[in-house]
Amino acid sequence: MLKTNEPFVLASQVSQVFYAEDNVNKNWHLAVKVPPRAMDVLLSEMDQPMD
DSSP states (O other), X not given: OOOOOOOOXXXXXXXXXXXXXXXXXXXXXXXXXXXXXXXXXXXXXXXXXXX
């Protein structure tokens, strides 16, 4: 892990997570990792002409 004061990151360096409340420990939250969206869907939508 690189330790710098840089406030920016590249998309290839991060993972998307959602925080969910823990049902056992009420004062805790869990980070739930989710799969990234399919880039091919996004790129195909960008190729469509805008109305």
